[in-house]
Amino acid sequence: MLDLPENVTIKEVGPRDGLQNEPVEVPTEDKIAWIDRLSEAGYSYIEFSSFVHPKWIPQLKDAREVAASIKRKPSTTYAALVPNMKGLEGALDTGVDEVSVFMSASDTHNRKNINKSIEETYPVLGEVVSEAKKAGKTVRGYVSTVFGCPYEGDIPVHQVVDVSQRLLDLGIDELSLGDTIGVADPKQVDTVLTELKQQLSFNDLAMHFHNTRGMALANVLVSLQHGITTFDSSLGGLGGCPYAKGASGNLATDDLVHMLHQMGVQTGLDLEKLEEAALFIQSKLNKTLPSHQMQVLNKERV
């Protein structure tokens, strides 16, 4: 009855989406050591930092240093988030493999996040995408608040379709649809994916779930049934969105990998090495990581 793909690609966003929402600033050398451990665990894709103004996200002010010192594996794509041309320049200077741009399907969330309307955002991202392409880089486009906005509530599917289409028109290579505040339910994922597949033509679509209300793995399951084979996640469940009350918890890579491997779906990742890497960053953050795998592991270590 369950029709599952043989392989899934997991894009690790912990060093960016995870760390940017942690109150503790992890020392640069620890970030580098952590990312090197992630590379060793077998990822084909790591979003290692964000080239944004340190006033916005002080936790990631060392993107340049991190980029310069991580050991890059040829089989891994090292990507960074960039909000604008200045960010892109920083990222290109360090020789990233791919850049990510981002915007919201909700105008209010977009304004709160980057101080621009959705319409005002396109030309900014258009220039970034165009310049990144000229530099020979691939570009990923994040759409946030796809399944709900902390300010506007429900987001009509046509808004998601519109924003996605405009990003594709700008030339992005992959869309990543974000459930920024962790409100998506499986039925909604089913509806949105059905609609998107009917209305858009895309090569690569990734889903970016948060586990705020415990539904992330159920949402992954529906996405798999829709043929989606790329998922963003954050090791140990690090991070979340700071702009919404009660909105924490990226889908944990370790929980995702555990479920996929149990079901016979391959990821290329070594779960044991992932757990070691999670224990490493947990020790640097001085907190217990929220993933289920880490909770089981922490109990077993007592």
Added chain:
Amino acid sequence: MLDLPENVTIKEVGPRDGLQNEPVEVPTEDKIAWIDRLSEAGYSYIEFSSFVHPKWIPQLKDAREVAASIKRKPSTTYAALVPNMKGLEGALDTGVDEVSVFMSASDTHNRKNINKSIEETYPVLGEVVSEAKKAGKTVRGYVSTVFGCPYEGDIPVHQVVDVSQRLLDLGIDELSLGDTIGVADPKQVDTVLTELKQQLSFNDLAMHFHNTRGMALANVLVSLQHGITTFDSSLGGLGGCPYAKGASGNLATDDLVHMLHQMGVQTGLDLEKLEEAALFIQSKLNKTLPSHQMQVLNKERV
């Protein structure tokens, strides 16, 4: 794509399966007040306690007093777990509506749990079922370790089929299949349900998931797609199985209800009243309940 039922029945096991695994003994009057709050939230079924020897489960030694003092709604079935004839007599004395018997699909787990082999268990349960029926009661049969055993590991599906068939032959009215240690993944649920539906003939089948590894709601989703419309859960995620390392966390009623209501599936439950009831028992246990809904709620209350 997602074919969901219109209605689902949720059987609340928190006062039994939840409290029996909490180190704190909740005072009888608080249990009664809690169960009355549960009744007010709209449950059609509450497993309110267990008539087992207090040496085994001291947390539930007041089953008789609880039964005598809860306000029973005519629309709610009040059930109790009974391991043997002595337990059944206690339960019948207090006028329960239904009794539950239990055994394991794993011989080792069954022995550790009730000190009998699977074969030795049938005649004991047979007498209980027969006497309960004579007293005009319905009987529920729990099968535990359906998806894995802490001692034996994987459990072959034919063992689950065998134990289920024997319980049905004894005359039980409903089977409840338990993922005692929270290891089931959606593919496995799919496989087991496909096999069971082919090999057994039953009227009522309930699934009893634990969220130890975060997959409970994904497992519910697959079960719904198989036409299952009865689920056991524990408010706030109280409890779990004490016999296995790292095995905690019944599926939380509030997380389950939230997901179902979001998807348009009716449960007859009032989520707001459930949350109030969860806050009530949380205050008595002096701990933070692990459900996602409670985590969101606790954050919002800070």
